[in-house]
Amino acid sequence: MSTSSEPTTTTATTVSRHERAVVLPANLHARPAGQLARAAATFTSAIQLEHGDRTVNPTGVLAVMGLGATLGSTVTVRAEGPDAEQAVETLAQILAAAE
């Protein structure tokens, strides 16, 4: 998996923050965008995807496609909330597995 993992965890209360940068192995097409949106909707944490100077909520499949993220570029997954670590892990895996 071509991810560079730098989770920054702050456990002030039960809320944690995580992030991970993934170098895309393929263009971020419609199909992985759909997978990301459906996966993101299963977590309670607030999740963001950052690409270049744009940040979107990954539950919006059209917004994810609109990032125009291409092969070799970096997408950063950020999450804050009780299941942030799992959310980042799950979304990063989808990004890293995109074909």
Added chain:
Amino acid sequence: MSASVGIVLVSHSAELAAGLRLLVEQIGSDTVPLATAGGTDDGRIGTSYDLVLAAIRSVDRGQGVVVLPDLGSSVLTARTVLEDHPHPDALIVDAPFVEGAVAAVVTAASGADLKTVADAAKEARHVHKL
């Protein structure tokens, strides 16, 4: 997981509706109740009252139905059907056809309620492609 909101694609063209269906099944989900009402009863370009009514009934799992018309008489036909057969949980949503369908199906697949699915389709108008 409980049943999800149903989606109906109303188009002047059976091929357009069928093609959009294939697309949203790949991007979103093939488990969301989805029906198409494309073309006239005899397969020409146009819309069919009976096909729209049958489509709405076929996807109703008790969680509500979002009806997405492509344009023009699709809108009018869908409206007439729902006026003649009032259905409190069926909404005609003003949205771009392709983008609205993709957003609605992805949102419905996550178990969202009727309003959330309808809003996702409406908001598709404001998401930039570029």
